[in-house]
Amino acid sequence: MNFTDIEKKWQDIWEKEKRFEVNNYCDGKKNAYVLIEFPYPSGKGLHTGHVRSYSAMDAVARKKRLEGYNVLFPMGCDAFGLEAERTAIKEKKPPQEIVSRNIAIFKEQLKCVGLSIDWSRAINTCDPEYYKWTQWLFLQFYKHGLAEKRYANVNWCPNCGVLANEEVEDGKCCQCHAEVEQKPKSQWILKITKYAERLNDDLDQTEYMEHIKLGQKHWIGKSEGVQVKFKLVQGGEFEIYTTCIETIYGITFMVLAPEHPLIKQNKDKIKNWIEVENYIKQASKKSEFERAELTKTKTGCKVEGLTCINPVNGKEVPIFIGDFVLVNYGTGAVMAVPSHDQRDFEYAVAHNIPMIQVIEGKDVSKEAFEKKDYLGKGCKLINSEEFSGLTVEEAKVAITKKLVDMGVAKKQVNFRMQDWVFSRQRYWGEPIPMINCPKCGWVPVPEKDLPVKLPEVESYEPTKDGESPLSLISDWVNVKCPCCGSDAKRETDTMPGWAGSSWYFMRYCDPHNDKEFASYDALKAWLPVGLYNGGNEHTNRHLLYARFWNKFLYDIGLSPVNEPFKSRVSQGIVLGANGVKMSKSLGNVVDPRDVIKEYGADSLRIWESFMGDYFSDVNWSDEGVKSANKFISRVVSIKDLLVDGDEISKELSYILNATIKKVSEDIDKIKFNTAISQLMICVNEIYKNKKINKAEYKTLLTLLNPFAPHITEELWVECGYGKDITNATWPVCDESKLIKEEVEIAVQVNSKIVARINIDPTLNQEDILTFVINNENIKNILIEKQIIKEIYVPGRIVNFIVK
RNA sequence: GCUGGUGUGGCGGAAUGGCAGACGCACAGGACUUAAAAUCCUGAGGUGGCAACACCGUGUGGGUUCGACUCCCACCACCAGCACCA
Numbered sequence A: 001m002n003f004t005d006i007e008k009k010w011q012d013i014w015e016k017e018k019r020f021e022v023n024n025y026c027d028g029k030k031n032a033y034v035l036i037e038f039p040y041p042s043g044k045g046l047h048t049g050h051v052r053s054y055s056a057m058d059a060v061a062r063k064k065r066l067e068g069y070n071v072l073f074p075m076g077c078d079a080f081g082l083e084a085e086r087t088a089i090k091e092k093k094p095p096q097e098i099v100s101r102n103i104a105i106f107k108e109q110l111k112c113v114g115l116s117i118d119w120s121r122a123i124n125t126c127d128p129e130y131y132k133w134t135q136w137l138f139l140q141f142y143k144h145g146l147a148e149k150r151y152a153n154v155n156w157c158p159n160c161g162v163l164a165n166e167e168v169e170d171g172k173c174c175q176c177h178a179e180v181e182q183k184p185k186s187q188w189i190l191k192i193t194k195y196a197e198r199l200n201d202d203l204d205q206t207e208y209m210e211h212i213k214l215g216q217k218h219w220i221g222k223s224e225g226v227q228v229k230f231k232l233v234q235g236g237e238f239e240i241y242t243t244c245i246e247t248i249y250g251i252t253f254m255v256l257a258p259e260h261p262l263i264k265q266n267k268d269k270i271k272n273w274i275e276v277e278n279y280i281k282q283a284s285k286k287s288e289f290e291r292a293e294l295t296k297t298k299t300g301c302k303v304e305g306l307t308c309i310n311p312v313n314g315k316e317v318p319i320f321i322g323d324f325v326l327v328n329y330g331t332g333a334v335m336a337v338p339s340h341d342q343r344d345f346e347y348a349v350a351h352n353i354p355m356i357q358v359i360e361g362k363d364v365s366k367e368a369f370e371k372k373d374y375l376g377k378g379c380k381l382i383n384s385e386e387f388s389g390l391t392v393e394e395a396k397v398a399i400t401k402k403l404v405d406m407g408v409a410k411k412q413v414n415f416r417m418q419d420w421v422f423s424r425q426r427y428w429g430e431p432i433p434m435i436n437c438p439k440c441g442w443v444p445v446p447e448k449d450l451p452v453k454l455p456e457v458e459s460y461e462p463t464k465d466g467e468s469p470l471s472l473i474s475d476w477v478n479v480k481c482p483c484c485g486s487d488a489k490r491e492t493d494t495m496p497g498w499a500g501s502s503w504y505f506m507r508y509c510d511p512h513n514d515k516e517f518a519s520y521d522a523l524k525a526w527l528p529v530g531l532y533n534g535g536n537e538h539t540n541r542h543l544l545y546a547r548f549w550n551k552f553l554y555d556i557g558l559s560p561v562n563e564p565f566k567s568r569v570s571q572g573i574v575l576g577a578n579g580v581k582m583s584k585s586l587g588n589v590v591d592p593r594d595v596i597k598e599y600g601a602d603s604l605r606i607w608e609s610f611m612g613d614y615f616s617d618v619n620w621s622d623e624g625v626k627s628a629n630k631f632i633s634r635v636v637s638i639k640d641l642l643v644d645g646d647e648i649s650k651e652l653s654y655i656l657n658a659t660i661k662k663v664s665e666d667i668d669k670i671k672f673n674t675a676i677s678q679l680m681i682c683v684n685e686i687y688k689n690k691k692i693n694k695a696e697y698k699t700l701l702t703l704l705n706p707f708a709p710h711i712t713e714e715l716w717v718e719c720g721y722g723k724d725i726t727n728a729t730w731p732v733c734d735e736s737k738l739i740k741e742e743v744e745i746a747v748q749v750n751s752k753i754v755a756r757i758n759i760d761p762t763l764n765q766e767d768i769l770t771f772v773i774n775n776e777n778i779k780n781i782l783i784e785k786q787i788i789k790e791i792y793v794p795g796r797i798v799n800f801i802v803k
Numbered sequence B: 001g002c003u004g005g006u007g008u009g010g011c012g013g014a015a016u017g018g019c020a021g022a023c024g025c026a027c028a029g030g031a032c033u034u035a036a037a038a039u040c041c042u043g044a045g046g047u048g049g050c051a052a053c054a055c056c057g058u059g060u061g062g063g064u065u066c067g068a069c070u071c072c073c074a075c076c077a078c079c080a081g082c083a084c085c086a
Helices: A003-017 A048-066 A082-091 A095-111 A128-143 A192-205 A210-220 A245-250 A261-265 A273-285 A288-292 A342-351 A392-406 A520-526 A541-555 A592-599 A601-610 A622-641 A650-668 A672-689 A694-704 A709-718 A765-773 A776-782
Strands: A031-036 A070-072 A147-157 A161-163 A181-190 A222-232 A237-242 A253-256 A301-309 A316-321 A333-336 A409-415 A434-437 A441-444 A478-480 A487-490 A529-534 A565-570 A743-749 A752-759 A787-793 A797-802
Touching: A003 A592, A003 A601, A003 A709, A031 A048, A031 A520, A048 A070, A048 A529, A048 A592, A048 A601, A048 A650, A082 A095, A095 A592, A128 A147, A128 A441, A128 A541, A181 A273, A192 A210, A192 A222, A192 A409, A192 A541, A210 A541, A210 A565, A222 A245, A222 A392, A237 A245, A237 A333, A245 A392, A253 A342, A273 A301, A273 A316, A333 A342, A392 A409, A541 A565, A592 A601, A592 A622, A601 A622, A601 A672, A601 A709, A622 A672, A622 A694, A622 A709, A650 A672, A650 A694, A672 A694, A694 A709, A743 A776, A752 A765, A752 A776, A765 A776, A765 A787, A765 A797
Parallel strands: A031 A070, A031 A529, A253 A316, A529 A565, A743 A797
Antiparallel strands: A147 A161, A147 A181, A222 A237, A222 A301, A222 A409, A253 A333, A301 A316, A434 A441, A434 A487, A478 A487, A743 A752, A787 A797
């Protein structure tokens, strides 16, 4: 029988027997939840990169099962989103149809890999049975005051309407190339910033990979600083936020965001209002891209007629507006200290503003002496009245105290993260279940009326007026108010692509529940997810959103855990053979089905495990699959060396136990490449030994099963170990078999290798050193030399430092 | 610019501060074969040498250490992400 038949045979058996379907509780077994991000069913289909991470997590799941766990390893589809909508527009077919077509391809691709997925729990975010609960969850946010309508900017193309960020290229519409501007629009937002502190601090309760924690922290952007009130000479006041209060004596100007309310309020006092107004207009036209443009010079405009007083020394300071100050971060106003902030420095040079150095330690005539360079170095203040001479760290405390005592400042924690704009003016998303009544205002759709289903429409294209295509379906839009029965209108915005994926891992726990989004008991059985694997591109936002939803649900008593994921890892990207990302247009996409047809799923899986470090990017190579195929053939051919025996023999006990240890540890650490390498070493040793007994082969097959599930199960049955491999148990390493009677160590003199000799590693250090010194060779080398130090690294090296 | 990451043979890549290059690919030689493929065995970082061996080798330059791919400082190159964050 060839591998195609074998793999098909076992995949059919697994499906028929429902081998990988799990119950939430299984007597005598502990639960384990292994999760991998569900795919977005794009028209591209899956490529070998997906297979690498899926089969990696499959290996983890399979090993856990063999270790006796009740394992949940689910899969689904994240089906709402822009790409399906675009394809729908292009092909003039409903997105539902596009998505089902793509899902069918995905399923076929996934199935032939032989993953141990519980397909009975499969979910699909665009299924009304699923998004009913996404809508229900939105209503919970609303009812707890965490969802509200607020104005937020959208990318606005005069021809095409509202655009997603990715539809804007170089500040222009990617379709019609018109200039894109920012336009405020009333939208639903979720108040994720209410959770900023906990989303930051609770990372300590998780075991995410360090760079992922850092990514989260940077995105949340917690900073501790001081908020200070500045009085206008002309009457009124405003606040600034700073993390560098120690530089307050260095202030030579202030910069307000162009949109700052103070500017309009003082219109009559501003002498150059025309100039100011023009600047504000220009700033509002700037696209996201232009505002983020890095090389551009800092623009701004002096506000003539407005000045303020620096509260520490009573000095009068000029006021500017500049579009690099953002109205929605901090207080929308900053103090500018050109000597100690490079951005302020450049601004000061451009506008001919004086500078005052207040921290000594660097020449500030060419560039600023910034906090990253002066913090923690013991630098002292100058030009700062009574604070001169203090270190920066002392001054931070002292100046803050003075300002707080004066009643003009308070300590303030700020977050870079902003509230989550949750509205999209698009068709292909979950309708936001709200109704706008002229009498009652915004009223949630009663829970009994959920789901609010997407109506069928003729056209999916965004409208020219910036409203969702749903707004054109009048018999869908017009409803009676659930409160008062008056004529009212549905919200026509839909949710963003992130919505469905923010809680899908919970639905897997209880996927068919029609009373709740998931029962508390089911969630308690599985959460937190033990291992969560996903792409680097999702380690910031998706992970944050999912944590946010869970925390909210935890607070209202619907989730049993404060943190939903115990650990999070992200795999490297499998690049095409040419070293660039696989993409259809470059023609370097490898379809797993093609590889499987030629070499088999087991070979593909082994190769993808072996090709390199799981967390690093790797280039695809066809040659490599061949080598994996060869390795599998070698494992099969071992059958010819089989002899009787129920116990591990003396000849193979070292290598088998070493392999058990290495493979077990490496799977736990997701170091699959070295696990496979160890299995190869083991197989090589078996060939050298020229025989293997049944117990030994059984051990080898068990260790290989997570990586090559089909062939190992086939051999398992063929060798009479049982009717299938579910009766296998993961072997345990006998550490006592790893102790060797003799090992070769290197002997060094002054850290240079002079000899290699065999020693008994069980001896203590003293005996080993004596043994080495008394060796004839070593004696000759050391003759007439004075040993001043002896170093022994167990089992590796002896080093004599001599004079 | 900021953030995160990477840099080791011809190639993919291994190495709790302890014999750099495990394992594999490609390559060479041998066995089997009429022959080829497949398979099995053997070899190999570079330079020099018949050889024993010597010297040089983990992006560059310093440092710590008996000992550095590994730790510290400075720099260079490449990849990915980004929201000018006060």
